[in-house]
Amino acid sequence: MDAKRQTELLDYLVQRLEDERGHRACELVSTDDPWLQFRALVNTRPPWPADEAFLAAQDELLQGMIAESGVHGMDEALTCADDGRLRLWRGDITTFSADAIVNAANSQMLGCWAPLHYCIDNAIHTFAGVQLRLECARIMEAQGHEEPTGRAKVTPAYNLPAKRVIHTVGPIANGMPTARHRVELASSYVSCLDAAAAEGLDSIAFCCISTGVFGFPQREAAQIAVRTVRKWLDDNQSGIVVAFNVFLEADEAIYAELLGL
Numbered sequence: 001m002d003a004k005r006q007t008e009l010l011d012y013l014v015q016r017l018e019d020e021r022g023h024r025a026c027e028l029v030s031t032d033d034p035w036l037q038f039r040a041l042v043n044t045r046p047p048w049p050a051d052e053a054f055l056a057a058q059d060e061l062l063q064g065m066i067a068e069s070g071v072h073g074m075d076e077a078l079t080c081a082d083d084g085r086l087r088l089w090r091g092d093i094t095t096f097s098a099d100a101i102v103n104a105a106n107s108q109m110l111g112c113w114a115p116l117h118y119c120i121d122n123a124i125h126t127f128a129g130v131q132l133r134l135e136c137a138r139i140m141e142a143q144g145h146e147e148p149t150g151r152a153k154v155t156p157a158y159n160l161p162a163k164r165v166i167h168t169v170g171p172i173a174n175g176m177p178t179a180r181h182r183v184e185l186a187s188s189y190v191s192c193l194d195a196a197a198a199e200g201l202d203s204i205a206f207c208c209i210s211t212g213v214f215g216f217p218q219r220e221a222a223q224i225a226v227r228t229v230r231k232w233l234d235d236n237q238s239g240i241v242v243a244f245n246v247f248l249e250a251d252e253a254i255y256a257e258l259l260g261l
Contacts, residue, residue: 150187170210
């Protein structure tokens with residue numbers, strides 16, 4: 001996407017979002033960058049339907065930006081030498097084209113509402129588009145209560161290169177995981193794999209569930225993740241290919257060690 005077209009789309013979308021809300025982007029963020037203004041406005045937009053003109057412009061923008069960043073797939077991930085079902089890939093999960101990517105959600109399941117917060121929940125909702133929050137709201141309204149820890153919900157991925165997003169709420173450990181937290185974290189991995197199998201998917205990319213603001217220690221979380229995924233694949237005699245997606249160098253080193261890479 002050329003710079004002129006991107007600017008045109010952003011100017012249009014920011015104006016539409018400001019008109020819809022009745023306030024300016026500068027009330028959320030002190031920047032003149034139209035992309036950051038757009039992002040802040042959609043981060044805080046309620047789960048409202050959007051008209052065809054808005055969605056067409058938004059989808060063109062997001063798909064163009066993702067394509068420009070470069071779409072990645074399982075063939076670029078490092079393969080575990082003793083288990084070809086397990087992979088390791090470091091990068092931005094919003095550019096990964098697995099059948100499903102996993103989102104570390106909160107119990108409201110509506111994404112991160114903090115303007116420009118760079119958690120994975122915020123990133124996935126931003127680049128999927130406003131359709132994702134609306135679909136999550138529909139699911140949660142039908143459910144009638146907050147999402148329990150350790151469960152999973154499946155949605156379309158909309159503008160992301162993945163086919164599906166599987167949302168799971170990991171335990172909030174605050175640096176001191178209990179036995180219950182460990183069971184809940186394992187349950188998140190199992191629930192996501194169960195959901196992927198039910199959808200007939202062949203590949204899934206896991207983020208590092210609960211290791212961000214939820215405070216589960218990275219190494220222990222990775223150990224639970226690898227152990228739980230291996231057991232599920234063996235118990236279900238499944239050929240699902242699983243990538244552990246990491247963003248930080250420290251997490252990459254931990255998973256590389258655990259996978260024998």
